[in-house]
Amino acid sequence: MKYVYGPVPSRRLGRSLGVSPIPSKTCNYSCVYCQLGRTDHFTNVRKDFFDPQEILKEIFQSVEENRSIDYITFVGEGEPTLCKSIGYLIDQAKLTHFPVAVITNGALLYDEDVRMDLRNADVVLPSLDAGNEETFLKINRPNKDIKFERMVEGLKQFSKIRKGQLWIEVMLVKGLNDSEEEITKIKDILKDVNPDRVYINVPIRPPAEPWAEIPEEESIAKAHEILESYVIAGYESGEFNVDPDHLYDEILKICERHPLREDQIKEICLKFNVRPEEIISKMRNDKSVKEISYHEKRFFVVKPKMEGKA
Template identity: 40%
Template sequence: MISFGPVPSRRLGQSLGINNIPGDKICTYACIYCQVGATRHYIPARESFYSPEQIFAAVEEHLGKLQAMPDYLTFVANGEPTLDIHLGESITRLKIFGIPVAVITNASLLGDQQVRDDLSLADWVSVKVDANDEAIWKKINRPHPRLTFDGCKEGLLAFASSYKGFLATETMMVDGVNDGAELLQQNASLIAKIKPATAYLAIPTRPPAMRSVKKPDEAAINRAYHIYSEAGLKTELLLGFEGADAGFTGDARGDILNISAVHPIREETMGEILRKNRAESSLPDQLVREKEIRVVVYQDKKFWIRNFTKR
C-alpha cells in the first residue's frame, strides 16, 4: 500500500503517510535500531520504483475517503525515501492538494545534487544525525560500503545551507553506542551548523533490528537534552508519547505528562505548572509513585522526565 493513515504525529499533527519504497525494505543504511526490520535490499544509489502517477493516484484516492484533510502528506518509507528517483516529481504533483509535504530522510544521499533539489520542494524535512564520528556512524547506521562519512556530512551541510522550508534533525540515541557526553557534544556541534528549526532526540520505542539495542535511561536522555540545548539548539524529546505539547490547560496532571514527554521539567517550571493549574504541590510525587514520571538530577538541578520504561 502506497498511502496509509493518517497517523497522529507530535511533529506533524495528522500525517498521511506515503511509502514510496515497494516490497521489502530498501535502504542505504542498516541501522542497528531500525524498527522496520533488517535491510534486505541494501543499495547506495537511486532507482525507479513507483511512477509519480501511481503515487498521486494512491494519495488522491485515499484523500477522497477521509472526512478531514490531514495536516501533512509525509514520505516515510519502508526504507529510505530519497532512493526514489522520482521523488521530486511526486512532491510537485502532490502539491496540487494544497497540503504541506514532509519527508523523513536518513540524509545519506544528500551528496547528490538531484536529491537536494528534490528535497528542496518539500515543506518540511527531517534529517537523521546520529553521529558526528565516522566509527560511531558505521556502528550505529551501518551504511552501504559505497557511502562515505565525509560525503554524507558535506551533502547534509550543503542541503541545510540552501533549504528554505522547515528543517528538523533527529538523533536516535542507543545506550552505550552514541549516548556518551562527548559524542553528543560532537553531534550537537554538527547540528548547530545545520541550524535546524528543531533538533529532536529520540529513543527506540519498537523492537529494533538488533536485539542488543537498548534505550538510554532517563538520566542519559536528560543529559543529552541539556547538551543539545547548551549548544543553542531548540531541542525536543521524542520518547514515544504522542501527547500534545500543551501549555497550562487547567489539567495539571495532563500538562505534566505532556510537557515531560517533550522537555525535562525543571523545578521552577513545575512550580509554575502547579500554581497556574491551582494543583496540589504533592502531584509530582504522586506521579512519580505511579511511575508516570521520574526525577533526574543534572548539574545539581532537579528535573522531572516522562518515565518511558513504564510502557
C-alpha cells in the same frame, strides 16, 4: 491502498498521511535500532521502484477522503530518497495545498539531485545519529558508498538551499552515541547545519538488534541540554485511520509499517465495537505475525512481502 496509509498519529507531524514510494525495507542504512528489522534490500541506487503516476493517483484519492490531515509525509519503509521521482512526487503532492514532509536518513543529501528534489518540501527531517565516522559505522551500518564526511557535507549544503523547515532527528542508543563526548560532536556539526528544530528519539519499539537499548534517563537529559532539542520522544498515541469493514487486514497492514502495541490494537478495536480479544487471539495464531516483548510492552509486527520492479 498500496503506497499511501493513514492518517497515522505522529509525534512531530500531527495527523500524517504516509506515502511509501519504495518497497519494504529498501534502504542504504541498516540501523541497529531500525523498527523494521535488518535491511534485506540494501542498495544505494536510486530508481523508480513503482510507477510514479500510480503513487500520485493514490495520494490525490487519499487526500480527498481525508481532509483533516496536517501533512502528507514521504516516509517509506526504508529510505524514500531512493525513489528517483521523489522530487516530482513532492511537487505534485504540494498541489493538494497540504504541507509536504519528508522523513529521511539524509545519507543521499551528498547528491545534488537529491538536494534539489527535497528543497521544495515544507519540512525535511533528516537523521544525524553520529558525530564521527566510527560511531556512524556502528549505529547506521551504511552502504559502502556512503562516507560520513560526504553525508555531513551534503546536509550542510542542503541546509543552505532548502525552502522549508529543517528538523534533525537524533536517535540515541545506549552505549553507542549517548555519551557527552558523542553528543557534543553532533552538536558541533549542527552549528553549521543550523536546523530549525532538533528532536531526540530513543528506540521505543523493538529494534533490529535486541542489544540496541534505550539510554539512561540522565544521558537523555544531558543530550537534551546539549542539543537544545525540541522534545524528548515518548510513546505516541492517537487514532489510526482504518476501514472498519476490513479491520483485521487493516491492523495487519499497519503492523507491516509500524509495530503496534497491544494497547493500541485494543484501542482501534474498541473504537469499532469489536472485541479486542478476538483480533489479538487471531493475530497470535497467524504465522505472518510476530509478537515481541520490549520494555514491558507487547508489540505485534508483520513481515511485509517484497514488491516493486526488480
